[in-house]
Amino acid sequence: MDAPLLAIRDLHLTMSSFDGEAHVLNGIELTVRRGEIWGLVGESGCGKSLTGLSISRLLPSPPARYLRGEIRFEGRDMLKLPISAVVALRGKKIGMIFQDPTTNLNPAYRIGEQLVDVALAAASHDPTILDCPPRAGRRERKRAARRLAAAMLDRVGIPNPEARLDNYPHEFSGGMRQRVLIAMALIGRPDLLIADEPTTALDVSVQAQILKLLKGTVADHDIGVILITHNLGVVAQTCTNVAVMYAGNIVESGPVAEVIERPAHPYTRALMAAIPTKETRRGALQGLGGTVPNLIAPPPGCRFAPRCPLTIPACTRALPPAVDIGAGHTAACIRVEEERAAVHA
Amino acid sequence: MPEPILVIDNVSKVYPGRRGMFGRSAEVQALKGISIAVDRGESFGLVGESGSGKTTLTRSILHLEQPTSGRILFEGRDLATLSGAELRRLRARVQIVFQDPYASLNPRMTVQDIVTEPMVVHQDVLGLGGRQRTERAAELLSLVGLGPQHLRRYPHEFSGGQRQRICIARALASGPELLLLDEPTSALDVSVQAQVLNLLCDLQDRLGLTYFFISHDLAVVRYLCSRVALIYRGELVEEGETGRIFDAPETEYAQMLIGAMPEVSVPR
């Protein structure tokens, strides 16, 4: 197997606030290879967005502080690189898409100009993107960037791309804006795409189209994707792999079919039981009591223990390590083996 | 056959174009001849995407807006013909829970003030004294899974799920028969959403409420509602029993919408 695109190892992050320092990422482990779509799933406040932002070092520091761990992107540790080197990777090697397509485009500029700016910034590190002679002048490069922008709009399925370049963001619908943002994220030909809740603000029908577009992009360009979402359904329909996060930990991860069909961690199971499916009978939905723990003084041991139906005294002694349960499927629960044995018996 | 509790009869709503800085925008037809009947005790789901006219319809039922044409009848009586006093009495019987639990509670009022407010407003109908109101507020809080110890607190001290429970308690305070639920769980995490949905089921069984459930989340509607109506751009596209609609949608729009539902199962 070739070297992974992205390898996050034992990442610890704290954020300071009025109340104290919150331990928001507590030993994240994640490996993304080309061709994979990783779903990073969990409820609000579990640290999934922070993980995404950490990869391209977008968190301001302070309040953010990395205690230990590494984020290796194509072998280089992003946390040790000088910030200028990280900026050079943004947009060029790592593309990002965020949740709200209405606020993520600059309202004061035509979208063509915004796309051209990103393309030119990426081209300053890799001139081949623009597909024009290396000694080309400014105007020629700009024209090439504009051609590229139109081609990108076409690729993300925006009809009549040439003319649309001269439109302002508010002249597009929500779904179309998200397509523009995807085009913008892909224009520098990144190897890794981080999509943070890209469809949460969209209607279901548009969501399906955008997810299809993402899947197609991975197939066409052999890139790796991290899809951050709170919606397990989106993960099931789109991703190849999934990592379930709870209170700053990845509690379970593996191929999507494995995790969805044989969830091993009690939190994953609780999450799935809370989603109404076709078979759920009225009144049979299972909520999850309690709330996400306070991360300034997190509970000892397993952070899910206070809400877990299977808690035993040993759970609160130490943070449970991720246990490999075959087929690349891991779960961070000390009772996972006996649970599985019980299910199979 | 018993009379439906709520009848929406061929309701249309047109917003005149707004005058902007550089001209006038076109008028917007938010609702185009919608007709729906909701039976007593049932859960009726109204599904639509953004811009479908859900919000306008909800506001019209609450009589916060007047439809351009058509009638809205509650227990057979046209809202438009009611006098001010009658309308106020009606408000005690039709209540609403909004989507955003953070915005729908007045930050300057205690939970007690919030929950007792409908009782104060409808003093003439309910006839509760100060102490009785506090007692009833405590009862209502217990009913929605909170407790009397929360009465003196302010909304900002509660989580989203707890706030939504307070909203439900407030909605129940005047003893309504019809509850409009305007996406009550879409701002909540799934685990909390499940709790609130369970609470709603439980309350309906206990109190015999009628739900008019507005949502864009098909899975939630399928779970909670017995009948569903789909609206698209102000028009009623399809209506029927929940099972029938989800298993065999007739219109193209319904098929597309249900096909786009992200189910938590791995596609084969």
Next chain:
Amino acid sequence: MTDLAHEPAPAAESGGSDRLRRALFRFRQSRLSVIGAVIVGIVLFFTIFGTFLAPYPDQVAGAVDTAARFQPPSAAHPFGTNELGQDVLSLVMAGTTVSVLAGFGVVLIGTVIGTLVGAVAGFAGGWTDEALMRFTDLTLTIPSLILAMAIAAALGPGFVNMVIAISLSWWPGYARLVRGEVLAAREETYVTAARAIGASPRRILFRHILPNVVSPIIVKMSLDMGFAILTVAGLGFIGIGVRPPTPEWGTLLSLSRSYMPDYWWTAMAPGMAMFLAVFGFNLLGDGLRDVLDPKARR
């Protein structure tokens, strides 16, 4: 339903005091607003006791000492004496009362009128709103200083007339602010909820809208105190408003103009007093805004 029981109670023991604690913390964090509060404290102290603490109280009342004209600053007269031989320090100390009380009166009257107009306009909407706001905008287009000067001149000199004159040019800012806030509050979901309950317009206005509009008004009041003091002094400087012998900073400054540059000290104390008082109120208002009006946080 059983799984709800152990949803934890809110963390803070008592939310109100916790909020206050945080607010105080935020306020104290900005050293500048603390300095502002201290200056304002001193200014208010002189507002009340200035006349009594003045070293030459009889001169505050109008006594002159022609033998001691234009003495430069000395131990006996830290800011020197003026053309009538009066102790400048005493006059400035006593002048605090006039300036601060006038400023406060202006802000208070302006707030009351403005809030009334703005709240009615924003809440009633429609024709009432249109009429009131057109009138407000119209008043705003008249240069406020000239308007105040014209009214003050027509009413004649005197403390109360001056306060009234400035107030009448002061309220439109509050009307605009309050109307905007009321309009915004009116769209809040909790107001819709109150309407759905059947609450009366009065109840909605007084229980739901106004309490949520108070913070920005207080912030504007504290920021406006400084400007009101400046305007009062400006009128005095031009010679409209309070007349000597009532000590007033602007008047004192304007009198000293004729004796520049030889007797420059007669101008320094009133000018610096004005500057410091306004500076204090502005620093304090800035800090208050950070605490009370997080929306407008800079």
Next chain:
Amino acid sequence: MLYFTVRRILLLIPVIIGLTIIMFAIARLLPGDPVALAAGPNATQAEIDALAQQFGLDQPVWSQYLRYVGGLMHGDFGTSLLTRRPVAADIAAYLPATLELVFAAMFLAVALGIPLGLLTAVWRNRWPDYVSQVFAIGAISMPRFFLGLLLQLCFAMWLMWLPLGGQLPIIMIPPPRVTGFLLVDSLLAGDTQVFRSALAHLAMPAVAMSLSPLATIMRMMRASTIEVMQQDYVTTARALGLPKRKILFKCVARNAISATLTVIGLYFGWLLGGTVLVETVFDWPGLGLYATKAIVSQDMMPVIGVALVIGLLFVFANLVIDLLYGVINPKVRYS
């Protein structure tokens, strides 16, 4: 756009009517006897009555008002009781000096305030930011007339670098009047000596006037820059690797300036109406000084005229600002 402009200009008519009504009400309904004041301390009652009759002040208020508005249509702003000269001529004589002062102050405030605001936002919470914040609050708190006195004391009386006041020394012959702006007219006439002198005279009053708007524009610009820097689209721009310089000057500056524009428009009116104090200190022959003299003698026609002209200029300035706003912010054009 054209439709909008025309509509806004037509809206000036009710503004004129409203302004005249308010000013008339103040002039006529408040106590005070301007005629007696104008006739002088030794005038007999008969002389006073004759004067009142001459100026039509014996008529009912509404008929005075109608006559005044009728005159306005012919550009007649009435006659000053004190100088017995037509107000329109006086305003035409004094307005350019005031405008010159206001434009100079506004230029200083905008040219320094916007870049300083942008810079302090970038240096947020570092010492240059703190220093400039204190400076800004201090500048806003400084009474213009006291600042003017200090400047005079320092640069005119002690250092003697700059003239004490006025617009031009009496011995200098002003250039032929073309625009009314001394700086422009002297350049047009090619008279560099007058130009330099005019500039020297303008320097101190312009600085005294500009300090407060400069500080406010700087603070506003800083605040809106900080706000814009927290917008999602700036995060996206950062995440997609746009260089920092480009983010600041392109994405941020444009959006931040459009928020600051409103303040600039408001300050234009504030400056126009606030020249009174600075003109008094520097003996600047402008509208403010003219209005002050009229107010002190309760000569109301000039006061109404000045208020009307300044009010209209203010409304006009805001129209320009709104149009600029539409140019900078494309969304406004359509919604």
